[in-house]
Structure formats: structure tokens, C-alpha cells
Amino acid sequence: MARPKSEDKRNAILDAATRLFAERGLAAAPTSEISKLAGVAEGTLFTYFGTKDELINSLYREIKLGLADAMMSDFPRKKNVRTRMRHVWDRDVRWGIANPRQRKVLGQLLVSEVLTKQSREAGSAPFVEFQTMIRDGIEGRVFRNDLPVELISKSLGALVEATIDLTVANPSKADRYRESGFQMLWAGITRR
Amino acid sequence: MARPKSEDKRNAILDAATRLFAERGLAAAPTSEISKLAGVAEGTLFTYFGTKDELINSLYREIKLGLADAMMSDFPRKKNVRTRMRHVWDRDVRWGIANPRQRKVLGQLLVSEVLTKQSREAGSAPFVEFQTMIRDGIEGRVFRNDLPVELISKSLGALVEATIDLTVANPSKADRYRESGFQMLWAGITRR
DNA sequence: TGTATAATTGAGTGAATACTCATCCACAGA
DNA sequence: TCTGTGGATGAGTATTCACTCAATTATACA
Structure with missing residues (x-):
């Protein structure tokens, strides 16, 4: 493994998603803003969660x-x-x-x-x-x-x-x- | 008044919205499909409801x-x-x-x-x-x-x-x- | 220290969609 | 029957957004 995925980043993304989903709803919270609030690039969000739906499902489980x-x-x-x-x-x-x-x-x-x-x-x-x-x-x-x-x-x-x-x-x-x-x-x- | 708005059309739109919202959720039901299912042109939807949000609020009251x-x-x-x-x-x-x-x-x-x-x-x-x-x-x-x-x-x-x-x-x-x-x-x- | 591997980045892309508007048309009132 | 008002139409538009990808960078391991 070259560079391991960071548990911190994953959590930051889930955390940012929680905030934005709570404020604006699932549909009105774009991945661009979620990643910005999480302090990562938008592309990074998609290395942790393949799609926005996958992010949502992961958040539910969490x-x-x-x-x-x-x-x-x-x-x-x-x-x-x-x-x-x-x-x-x-x-x-x-x-x-x-x-x-x-x-x-x-x-x-x-x-x-x-x-x-x-x-x-x-x-x-x-x-x-x-x-x-x-x-x-x-x-x-x-x-x-x-x-x-x-x-x-x-x-x-x-x-x-x-x-x-x-x-x-x-x-x-x-x-x-x-x-x-x-x-x-x-x-x-x-x-x- | 030249041509009165039709209560039937209004109801058809609200009815179509109910069906699509129930099946796919608010965000994933486009006004184009709502109007198609209601049997009216997309523009007509906006003469009965100024915006999609207004349609949603009206539907709630209904x-x-x-x-x-x-x-x-x-x-x-x-x-x-x-x-x-x-x-x-x-x-x-x-x-x-x-x-x-x-x-x-x-x-x-x-x-x-x-x-x-x-x-x-x-x-x-x-x-x-x-x-x-x-x-x-x-x-x-x-x-x-x-x-x-x-x-x-x-x-x-x-x-x-x-x-x-x-x-x-x-x-x-x-x-x-x-x-x-x-x-x-x-x-x-x-x-x- | 060197290297292969995978994470990170963010500008770019194509698709979706709320809303507009020029044109057409139905109807109420004269 | 005529006419003016305003509803009906749907192609067009501007915008938003999920997702991609080529270039860059960090790190595990030899």
C-alpha cells in the first residue's frame, strides 16, 4: 500500500455531510460544498465514497x-x-x-x-x-x-x-x- | 377574464406531483415529468404554481x-x-x-x-x-x-x-x- | 534512500432541470 | 360575431452538480 486512506478524512467528510444535510436537506447539499467543509478536494470525497448515494448509505450506518x-x-x-x-x-x-x-x-x-x-x-x-x-x-x-x-x-x-x-x-x-x-x-x- | 384557470388542471398537477414525489422523492421528480404525467405543458405548471417550492407548499396544504x-x-x-x-x-x-x-x-x-x-x-x-x-x-x-x-x-x-x-x-x-x-x-x- | 503505488487535487465535462418567453389559442363580455 | 385578455404550449436558456482524469504528492516497503 502506497498511502493509506485516512480515517480522519473519512470522518471529516461524514461530519460535513451531516451538517449540510441537516441544514439544507440531502438534495440541496452538493458534494462540492461537503468536501469544502470537510477540508478536502472534491475528488477526494469520491475516493472514500464511490457515489453520493454511497456516502448517504454509509452515513446512515454510521x-x-x-x-x-x-x-x-x-x-x-x-x-x-x-x-x-x-x-x-x-x-x-x-x-x-x-x-x-x-x-x-x-x-x-x-x-x-x-x-x-x-x-x-x-x-x-x-x-x-x-x-x-x-x-x-x-x-x-x-x-x-x-x-x-x-x-x-x-x-x-x-x-x-x-x-x-x-x-x-x-x-x-x-x-x-x-x-x-x-x-x-x-x-x-x-x-x- | 379571458380564459379561466381550470380547477381540473390544478388537481391533475397536484395529483401527478403526489405520484412522482411518492415514487422518487421531492428532488428527483422534475417539473417536466410532473407536467407530462398531468397531461399539460411544462409552462402550464408554472401558471398554476409560480415555482416548484410553491407547488410543494400547496400540495402540503391540500x-x-x-x-x-x-x-x-x-x-x-x-x-x-x-x-x-x-x-x-x-x-x-x-x-x-x-x-x-x-x-x-x-x-x-x-x-x-x-x-x-x-x-x-x-x-x-x-x-x-x-x-x-x-x-x-x-x-x-x-x-x-x-x-x-x-x-x-x-x-x-x-x-x-x-x-x-x-x-x-x-x-x-x-x-x-x-x-x-x-x-x-x-x-x-x-x-x- | 529509492521506487512503486495509491491517495490527493481541482479544473473540466456532460447531463439534468427549474424556469422563461414568443407564439398560439380559447373564452368572456360587448 | 368580434375582440381583447390572459391561459396554454414547448423549445430554449442559464445554472447547477455529480463525477472524471491527468498531473502531483505522500508514504510503505525494499
Whole structure:
């Protein structure tokens, strides 16, 4: 190998892309500006990512990895379902508040037409333990038994979104919103 | 007036835009193809909508109006909160399933950077009665009192989304999902 | 230190596309 | 029926942008 690719450059490009995508949207962020903001020549962007679509797919995986890391690290595998659920809830909400740009870009990526099936699969792979937890909850009769696993996981995601939106609009109530949101989720999915 | 603008043409353009936006995304649907699919010349599109952005904003209002009509017509003002809530829930879920293209486009529009503040306001105006209903629920001590109005309304929207996603993936279980989703919402927001 | 290899650069290119405008034409009102 | 206004048309235009490539440069390895 003559000259190795630089992890730093790759990250700088992904970082610049995140900023510009968040500010202007995927389509209105030209590769010329992404590379300029990243401090590299436009051609360099294309040695790291073959096409703009490939850059977008890579960015998706990167963001999902970061989110998974935030949510699943220190996951209390041995504790009861409520504790595990709460762990995931808190981490998810906090990540969204602390990473508004990545969250915004994620929203754009998910409705875009450029994400490949593989990327979507790769993106959800790090969350397997989360699915397991939900199945535990159903089998252990903690959760209601008429709710499909997917409804529970999607609902958590959806309620997290609502909670973050509110917190962003009114940051001083962050703790209250996070608490209320979880109460609502928990009341919704558990047996009475 | 020499020749009046045709409501039909306007609708044809909005309809064609909906189809193409849903299939390819906002940015990848050129005005040339929208007008072709609508059966008018490209120039005509610009006599009805000054710019592509204006077309997009008009489309947003149109879709929101249709959704509001579906959700709020026959709204049982006099009935109790649960009945009203259920009315809105069922109509919202059914609309999403019956109008997948409009729903998809709505998702893209909401994360896009082209919607004006006015459009967003105009879009939520037809839903005032819905807000009133939630306030009724809180004041009448039907709902828990630690939940902000916005969390409840956003959660309904979010759970509707999750329910529709599931139904689209598995249409034969439509009734079950719609029921379970509402149970979950209701359990989450009401006092025990 | 020398050399082969691959990264880096940025001006250049071709394709795509939002919007224009000269011309034509349909219709409301007289 | 006539006429003036303004809608309808689509080829044309200016611009933007993803991607290329020949020249240059840095570095791993001998």
C-alpha cells in the first residue's frame, strides 16, 4: 500500500455531510460544498465514497451505529424488563437531544429513496437485544399479550420522537417530559 | 377574464406531483415529468404554481386538508372523550392505509426544508377541535394530569404511524392492529 | 534512500432541470 | 360575431452538480 486512506478524512467528510444535510436537506447539499467543509478536494470525497448515494448509505450506518452504542452500552441484561426498558428509553431520548443534527438527518434518510435494503438491515442489526427484551416482556406476562412485538418497538421509537420534540421546544422541562413519556409507554404496554 | 384557470388542471398537477414525489422523492421528480404525467405543458405548471417550492407548499396544504376532512367530519362533539378519541383514531388510521402515497409524501414534506411557516400553520388549523378534545380529557380528569397536551397529540400521531406501518406490512391483521393500537394509546394516557 | 503505488487535487465535462418567453389559442363580455 | 385578455404550449436558456482524469504528492516497503 502506497498511502493509506485516512480515517480522519473519512470522518471529516461524514461530519460535513451531516451538517449540510441537516441544514439544507440531502438534495440541496452538493458534494462540492461537503468536501469544502470537510477540508478536502472534491475528488477526494469520491475516493472514500464511490457515489453520493454511497456516502448517504454509509452515513446512515454510521449514525445508527452511534445510536446503538448510546442505547445498548451498559445494557443491564440481568435486570428486570422494566429496568431494561427504562435504560433504553433514557438513552434514546438523551441521544436525540444531544445529537439534533444526526437525528434530523436520520429522519431525512428514512424517507429518502436512496437507502438500500442492506443498509436498513445493517442499521437495525445492533438492536437485536432490544427485540429480545420485548419478547421477554411478552413471555413473562409483563406486557399485554395482544400487542405485536413490532407495535411495541415502533411505539417506543414514536414516543421517544414525541418526547424529544417537546424537549427541544421546551428544554427546561426535559426531566419531566422524559418521565411522563416513559410512564405513558409503560402504562400502554403492560397489563393492568 | 379571458380564459379561466381550470380547477381540473390544478388537481391533475397536484395529483401527478403526489405520484412522482411518492415514487422518487421531492428532488428527483422534475417539473417536466410532473407536467407530462398531468397531461399539460411544462409552462402550464408554472401558471398554476409560480415555482416548484410553491407547488410543494400547496400540495402540503391540500393533503392536510384531505386528512382533516377524513378525521374531523362527523366528529361526535357531544359524545364523551373516549368516543371522540376513538373516532379520530379510526379515521386517521383508515386514511393512512387508504392513501399511502399522500402519507408517504407528507412524511417527505415534513422533513423537507421548503415548507414555509405559514404552510405549517395553515396545515394544522383544521385540527383545533382535536386539541380541544384533549384539553377536555385533562380537565375532566379522564387523562392523567402529568401529560402535556402536545405529548398526547404527538403520541396519537406517532402510534397511528406505527399502526399503519404494521398494517401495511400485514394487511390481514388490520382490525387487530387498529384495536391494539388504540388500547395502548388509551391505557397510556388515562388514569388507572 | 529509492521506487512503486495509491491517495490527493481541482479544473473540466456532460447531463439534468427549474424556469422563461414568443407564439398560439380559447373564452368572456360587448 | 368580434375582440381583447390572459391561459396554454414547448423549445430554449442559464445554472447547477455529480463525477472524471491527468498531473502531483505522500508514504510503505525494499
